[in-house]
Amino acid sequence: MAMQVSERTVFRVHRQVNIEGDVHSPAKKDKKSGSGPAQQETDNFQEGVIRRRIHRFYTDRELPTMDKLILALQQDIDYSYSKQTLLKTVKKMGFKYTTRNKKTALYEQHRIIAARHHYLRQIEKYRDEGRSIVYLDETWFNAHHILERCWTDYDGKGGLRVPSGKGGKLIILHAGWKEGWISNADLVFRGKKGTGDYHQEMSTAHFMEWFRERLIPNLPATSVIVLDNAKYHNSVVEKIPTKRSTKKDMIQYLDSHEIPYDKKLLKAETFMLIKARNPASQYLTDVFANLHSHDVLRLPVRHCELNPIELIWAQVKGYAASHNKDFTMVGIEPLAREGITQVTAEK
Structure with missing residues (x-):
């Protein structure tokens, strides 16, 4: 199923075969004013291109600022969204805009x-x-x-x-x-x-x-x-209680797993019993x-x-x-x- 084509060609095909409604989310109104332009969103495929472009900046030993990024995307893939939309996108993707050596640049979060x-x-x-x-x-x-x-x-x-x-x-x-x-x-x-x-x-x-x-x-x-x-x-298979769960749900979990506990425990203490067990979701x-x-x-x-x-x-x-x-x-x-x-x- 390999396709020997460039990323740019794949992106152009992707844009060609997706009409406007397939790429963008339905128009939303500004929550504060109740009116305003529709909010734009990039799709998953475009996010992949954005991520690789940011990494390429670092490969070339260059700090990826927002101005540089949007200019590169416009040249590479005819990116047409606003700078504000791009900023929201990269944040959702796990990047953060921080200051290093008195220069602001995009850095990917360690967990990502x-x-x-x-x-x-x-x-x-x-x-x-x-x-x-x-x-x-x-x-x-x-x-x-x-x-x-x-x-x-x-x-x-x-x-x-x-x-x-x-x-x-x-x-x-x-x-x-x-x-x-x-x-x-x-x-x-x-x-x-x-x-x-x-x-x-x-x-x-x-x-x-x-x-x-x-x-x-x-x-x-x-x-x-x-x-x-x-x-x-x-x-x-089984929902593991979180700190936002009710104490009743926590007690049911402890009972089902035969974990001993004191009924006088506070909700926070009950949750710590579950957390100490460090259960993994199945x-x-x-x-x-x-x-x-x-x-x-x-x-x-x-x-x-x-x-x-x-x-x-x-x-x-x-x-x-x-x-x-x-x-x-x-x-x-x-x-x-x-x-x-x-x-x-x-x-």
């Missing part, structure tokens, strides 16, 4: 660096062991999905007439590895909610049904399943995968660029966009399936 290096060490370890590494992900697009640009007359005439709005939503869930897609693991279904992204359409029950019945039975032996941190990927995906001799490896938060299936989605969506003619769910669904079949281990 540690999480990324842990992932890279684990993936290298599994590859050295000869394990089959399987990447899974979800994506979505609308019935009115079409290429942003096409040839027209000088007067602007020509081209297909696209209905207003976005149209219905189609969600795709699939998994692939170095040999191509995992057989019979594709899930394509129509969304029911008119707004929001595909994460709102997927529930833990829906995802785990696919995980158990479509993915696990078709995996190569002792596979490593790479997934992101979507909420339904991280559903736990995820449903991990437990079920382990039962079948597979392992689960999670991507660092907001690091979708480490999941190669993101490049494949651009290829699938590009195929559907370039062949979409009637802009209906009946028409777009088979195009999505055809787009999936166009992806092979070589392409």
